[in-house]
Amino acid sequence: MKELISHSFSVAPMMDWTDRDCRVFHRLMTRHALLYTEMVTTGAVIHGDRERLLGFDAVEQPLAVQLGGSEPAELAEAARICAAFGYREINLNVGCPSDRVQNGRFGACLMREPELVGACVAAMKDAVDVPVTVKCRIGVDDQDPEEALDRLADAVVAAGADRLVVHARKAWLQGLSPKDNREIPPLDYDRVHRLKARLPHVPIVLNGGLATLEAAQAAMYPAEGPALDGVMLGRAAYQNPEILLGVDPLFFGTPAPLGDAFAVVEAYLPYVERRLSEGVRLNQLTRHILGLFPGRPGARLFRRHLATEACKPGAGPEVIVDAVAHVRREMARREAEAA
Structure with a gap:
């Protein structure tokens, strides 16, 4: 059926x-x-x-x-x-x-x-x-x-x-x-x-x-x-x-599974680790997330970090964590300036 x-x-x-x-x-x-x-x-x-x-x-x-x-x-x-x-x-x-x-x-x-x-x-x-x-x-x-x-x-x-x-x-x-x-x-x-x-x-x-x-x-x-x-x-x-x-x-008519892009990246990391253990290169995984954080402070740094670091031999999930950190820092800096 x-x-x-x-x-x-x-x-x-x-x-x-x-x-x-x-x-x-x-x-x-x-x-x-x-x-x-x-x-x-x-x-x-x-x-x-x-x-x-x-x-x-x-x-x-x-x-x-x-x-x-x-x-x-x-x-x-x-x-x-x-x-x-x-x-x-x-x-x-x-x-x-x-x-x-x-x-x-x-x-x-x-x-x-x-x-x-x-x-x-x-x-x-x-x-x-x-x-x-x-x-x-x-x-x-x-x-x-x-x-x-x-x-x-x-x-x-x-x-x-x-x-x-x-x-x-x-x-x-x-x-x-x-x-x-x-x-x-x-x-x-x-x-x-x-x-x-x-x-x-x-x-x-x-x-x-x-x-x-x-x-x-x-x-x-x-x-x-x-x-x-x-x-x-x-x-x-x-x-x-x-x-x-x-x-x-x-x-x-149902809630979104996750609250925002930061939560999405966190949820993606365990899958990234598993795929890396299977021999997949990090840049094959990060190319799909380059469009995250559009219009946010630090989005360009996020993309640049992934583009330059994820293709290096041995690159691991820390590359993604560091890329997201650029966005968090820039958002915090803008908020501090606005205050």
């Missing part, structure tokens, strides 16, 4: 960012948000080092895995493997615009092949009992977003997709880099709301350009038109992770 998980708020899958260490860090700030892995290809899942690629800490749950692929049989096999690992959801990437992904015939280029995407979803649904979802764009290149998104949505819903996550921009597969594709194509939230009005029974989550929790909630519950079923934040959650402390109170 499928386990119901909330999709009211999620942190987007982001290549090179949302690895297992990032997800443990994010989980310290929200108990209820749905977290996603980086995209992993079907070939890697089937033939690669599964523990390295798919391993996760139990505290990360609820956790979804995002797969990249376009062969139904391979996606079904990869989905079975991921479900056996304990992932609560299998998500199919139909939104990534990178050249490498296009060359592998998956990601956003699949917007042009809705029937194939439907076949992929159907194969995964037959293979696993956990929810199977799709993350897509509103279209690619010269496609009409009205027609392209409807065709894709109809195909995957007919195949049994449990949810659709829509990045509310087109992807331009020629002429724009992946970074540009996250910023230059205009956002069209209204298009996603029109999809929800057309498919009111289908859970639809909005992604793209949401910079604050307040903006996300406003986009989820517009003044006119149907409410959406959830929102997904990507870069905003990674680059300013403290906003995740507001997720549980605002979206789930």
Whole structure:
């Protein structure tokens, strides 16, 4: 039987960012948000080092895995493997615009092949009992977003997709880099709301350009038109992770797990020590916390200390403690001056 998980708020899958260490860090700030892995290809899942690629800490749950692929049989096999690992959801990437992904015939280029995407979803649904979802764009290149998104949505819903996550921009597969594709194509939230009005029974989550929790909630519950079923934040959650402390109170009606960024760092330290004992370098762990303390006195010193010290051989948790001390000292100094 499928386990119901909330999709009211999620942190987007982001290549090179949302690895297992990032997800443990994010989980310290929200108990209820749905977290996603980086995209992993079907070939890697089937033939690669599964523990390295798919391993996760139990505290990360609820956790979804995002797969990249376009062969139904391979996606079904990869989905079975991921479900056996304990992932609560299998998500199919139909939104990534990178050249490498296009060359592998998956990601956003699949917007042009809705029937194939439907076949992929159907194969995964037959293979696993956990929810199977799709993350897509509103279209690619010269496609009409009205027609392209409807065709894709109809195909995957007919195949049994449990949810659709829509990045509310087109992807331009020629002429724009992946970074540009996250910023230059205009956002069209209204298009996603029109999809929800057309498919009111289908859970639809909005992604793209949401910079604050307040903006996300406003986009989820517009003044006119149907409410959406959830929102997904990507870069905003990674680059300013403290906003995740507001997720549980605002979206789930429960208190934040910890009081502030200082408490978050304290709670992260035991995990850091464990990962260091497993051979992970400190800078692989600290890169995810560089966005803490935005706007506070000492934030720049905090980032600089981590950037210069965490990469040194033998660097340990004391580097993080010393970096936080810069913030505490600067805050105390400013308060003394103000007094």
